[in-house]
Amino acid sequence: MHRTHLDDFEPVPSLTIALPDEAATLEFGKNFAACLRAGLIVFLYGNLGAGKTTLTRGILHGLGYTHSVKSPTYNLVEIYNFSQLYLYHFDFYRFSDFLEWEEAGFREYFNLESICLVEWPENAGNFLPTADLQIFLDILETGRNLEVRAGTETGKRCLETLKNRKTS
Numbered sequence: 816m817h818r819t820h821l822d823d824f825e826p827v828p829s830l831t832i833a834l835p836d837e838a839a840t841l842e843f844g845k846n847f848a849a850c851l852r853a854g855l856i857v858f859l860y861g862n863l864g865a866g867k868t869t870l871t872r873g874i875l876h877g878l879g880y881t882h883s884v885k886s887p888t889y890n891l892v893e894i895y896n897f898s899q900l901y902l903y904h905f906d907f908y909r910f911s912d913f914l915e916w917e918e919a920g921f922r923e924y925f926n927l928e929s930i931c932l933v934e935w936p937e938n939a940g941n942f943l944p945t946a947d948l949q950i951f952l953d954i955l956e957t958g959r960n961l962e963v964r965a966g967t968e969t970g971k972r973c974l975e976t977l978k979n980r981k982t983s
């Protein structure tokens with residue numbers, strides 16, 4: 816796993832998709848799940864109610880998780896274990912300080928055996944490693960607009976896989 820940042824001069828590889836309803840968000844999540852691999856860090860941006868948790872639910876369903884997916888707003892993280900793989904779903908909406916970060920041991924969660932999905936990454940700013948992928952959800956009059964941007968070489972490869980799945 817190489818956390819190689821993309822060249823500053825390279826245009827950011829991205830993908831934009833319209834999600835007309837909740838089912839489309841879940842479906843995108845399922846598709847996206849097929850492109851994930853251990854070590855990937857994904858930041859989820861968007862206002863309250865934009866669909867970050869819904870998208871995470873779709874991803875978890877895509878990975879075969881059939882139970883309910885709760886929002887980790889109060890305890891900051893929900894942990895999912897698939898035989899070899901850990902998926903950490905963070906929500907830093909209520910995150911306040913460095914001590915909380917250290918005491919919770921979050922640093923160790925970002926490792927090569929795990930996938931990390933992070934809602935409200937802007938609230939944990941400097942503590943977080945670089946995201947391989949950033950997903951932006953915008954609330955439209957009906958539905959949502961979703962944009963995926965790659966931040967590392969690993970993210971770029973994942974995005975390419977996703978694009979190929981979409982067109983095939």
Ligand SMILES: Nc1ncnc2c1ncn2[C@@H]1O[C@H](COP(=O)(O)OP(=O)(O)OP(=O)(O)O)[C@@H](O)[C@H]1O
Binds near residue numbers: 834835840865958959
């Ligand atoms: N593509 C879509 N079009 C319309 N509604 C959607 C779409 N995707 C999800 N929703 C709905 O929008 C709401 C999104 O809630 P969700 O909890 O996923 O948002 P969130 O971004 O995680 O918010 P928060 O920042 O509060 O955690 C849900 O009611 C869901 O049904």
Ligand SMILES: [Mg+2]
Binds near residue numbers: 868869886906934
């Ligand atoms: Mg949420």
